[in-house]
Amino acid sequence: MEHLKNAWYVAALSTEIEDQGMLSRTILGQSVLLYRKLDGNPVAIRDRCPHRFVPLSMGKRDGDDVVCPYHALRFAPSGQCVHNPHGDGLIPKAAKVQSYPLVERDGFIWLWAGDEALIDPSLIPDYSLLSGGHANSKGYAYMHMQANYEIVVDNIMDLSHVDHVHGPLLNTAGHLSAQQPKVVEEGRSITVRWDWQQDPPMGFFSPFLPQPGAAARHHVTVCWTAPGTMLLTVGAVQNGGRDDDGLLSWDHHLMTPETETSTHYFFGTRRNWLVEDAELNRMKLEGTVHAFTAEDKPIIEAVQREMGTTDLWSLKPVLLTSDPAAVRSRRLLAKLIAAENR
Ligand code: FES
Ligand SMILES: [Fe+2]
Known part of the structure; x- marks a missing residue:
C-alpha cells in the first residue's frame, strides 16, 4: 500500500502491551509483533518467521527473545535469529526478521515505518498534554x-x-x-x-x-x-x-x-x-x-x-x-x- 514511509505511526496504546504479553497487529499491511523486554521497553518485530512464515506471536517468550512455535528458531528484539536447534546449530544468514524503531511517549507507542538512517523523533507531534494533569x-x-x-x-x-x-x-x-x-x-x-x-x-x-x-x-x-x-x-x-x-x-x-x-x-x-x-x-x-x-x-x-x-x-x-x-x-x-x- 502507498503511504508516507519516513514517518511515525502509533502502533499501540502503552496499556495494550502487557509485561509478558505479545500483541500481533497488522500495520501498513505488514504483520507486526509488539511486546516488552524485561526492562519494560517495547519491541516491534515482523510477526512472521522467515523459515515457514508462522506468526511468531503464536510462539513463546524467552526472556527478551521470542521462540517460533513451529521449529523453534529463537529471535532477539533486533530481529536477529540467535538460536537454531537444528543440525550443527549454525544460524543461516537470512534467519532474521525486520525490527522497527519505537518511541513510547504520552501513552502511545510510535513506530518508525521508514529508513532507519532518517529517523527523526522531532516528527512525533507534541501530545504531551496527555502526560500531564490528574x-x-x-x-x-x-x-x-x-x-x-x-x-x-x-x-x-x-x-x-x-x-x-x-x-x-x-x-x-x-x-x-x-x-x-x-x-x-x-x-x-x-x-x-x-x-x-x-x-x-x-x-x-x-x-x-x-x-x-x-x-x-x-x-x-x-x-x-x-x-x-x-x-x-x-x-x-x-x-x-x-x-x-x-x-x-x-x-x-x-x-x-x-x-x-x-x-x-x-x-x-x-x-x-x-x-x-x-x-x-x-x-x-x-x-x-x-x-x-x-x-x-x-x-x-x-x-x-x-x-x-x-x-x-x-x-x-x-x-x-x-x-x-x-x-x-x-x-x-x-x-x-x-x-x-x-
Ligand atoms: S516456521 Fe519458524 S522455525 Fe520453522
Ligand atoms: Fe464525528
Missing part, C-alpha cells in the same frame, strides 16, 4: 474502522458533519455548516478553527458551564499532522470570556493504516473541568467513544464500501465550503509521499 481527567481508547485512514481523517477535518451526524451529546445544531472556517498550513500540519455561539450549549459542556444550559461561545481547533494524527482543542465559554477561561477538552485522534481499507483508531483525551471526578471521566470517555462508533463509524465504513480503492479525486467529488481543511491535508500528504518517491 489521572481522572484523562482517558484512552482504541477503535477499529473498516475504512482507509484518509477517509477517517476527512471525517475530522470537516467537522460540519457534527451538525448532521451526531446526537445530543455532541450536536452543534447547524452552526458549523454555515461557516467557512479558517485554514492555516505550517510545515507538516494543517490547522482549522471553528467558532460559534450556541443556545442551548452542546450536551458535552452544558451541565458544567457556570450557567448550565445557557448560551455559550463554542470553538474547536483541529490540528492535523501528516500522515494521520489530529489534536482537537474543543471548548465552551460564557460571559465573553477567552478560550482559556472556559471548559476545554483536548481530544487526540490518531490514525494508523492497518490495510488499504482499514484503520487503527487511537484516541486520547483530557479535560480541564472537575479533573478529579472519576465517574465523570468514565462517562465522558464512554460517551464520546460511543458517538464515534455508533454515529461516525457506520457512515465512514459505508463511504469505504462505495469508494472501494478508487482514488477520491478520480471520482470528482463535489466540494463544499467546509471542505478546504480536508482537501489541503490530503494534498499535503500526497505531496510528501510524492517527494519521498522522487
Whole structure:
C-alpha cells in the first residue's frame, strides 16, 4: 500500500502491551509483533518467521527473545535469529526478521515505518498534554474502522458533519455548516478553527458551564499532522470570556493504516473541568467513544464500501465550503509521499 514511509505511526496504546504479553497487529499491511523486554521497553518485530512464515506471536517468550512455535528458531528484539536447534546449530544468514524503531511517549507507542538512517523523533507531534494533569481527567481508547485512514481523517477535518451526524451529546445544531472556517498550513500540519455561539450549549459542556444550559461561545481547533494524527482543542465559554477561561477538552485522534481499507483508531483525551471526578471521566470517555462508533463509524465504513480503492479525486467529488481543511491535508500528504518517491 502507498503511504508516507519516513514517518511515525502509533502502533499501540502503552496499556495494550502487557509485561509478558505479545500483541500481533497488522500495520501498513505488514504483520507486526509488539511486546516488552524485561526492562519494560517495547519491541516491534515482523510477526512472521522467515523459515515457514508462522506468526511468531503464536510462539513463546524467552526472556527478551521470542521462540517460533513451529521449529523453534529463537529471535532477539533486533530481529536477529540467535538460536537454531537444528543440525550443527549454525544460524543461516537470512534467519532474521525486520525490527522497527519505537518511541513510547504520552501513552502511545510510535513506530518508525521508514529508513532507519532518517529517523527523526522531532516528527512525533507534541501530545504531551496527555502526560500531564490528574489521572481522572484523562482517558484512552482504541477503535477499529473498516475504512482507509484518509477517509477517517476527512471525517475530522470537516467537522460540519457534527451538525448532521451526531446526537445530543455532541450536536452543534447547524452552526458549523454555515461557516467557512479558517485554514492555516505550517510545515507538516494543517490547522482549522471553528467558532460559534450556541443556545442551548452542546450536551458535552452544558451541565458544567457556570450557567448550565445557557448560551455559550463554542470553538474547536483541529490540528492535523501528516500522515494521520489530529489534536482537537474543543471548548465552551460564557460571559465573553477567552478560550482559556472556559471548559476545554483536548481530544487526540490518531490514525494508523492497518490495510488499504482499514484503520487503527487511537484516541486520547483530557479535560480541564472537575479533573478529579472519576465517574465523570468514565462517562465522558464512554460517551464520546460511543458517538464515534455508533454515529461516525457506520457512515465512514459505508463511504469505504462505495469508494472501494478508487482514488477520491478520480471520482470528482463535489466540494463544499467546509471542505478546504480536508482537501489541503490530503494534498499535503500526497505531496510528501510524492517527494519521498522522487
Ligand atoms: S516456521 Fe519458524 S522455525 Fe520453522
Ligand atoms: Fe464525528
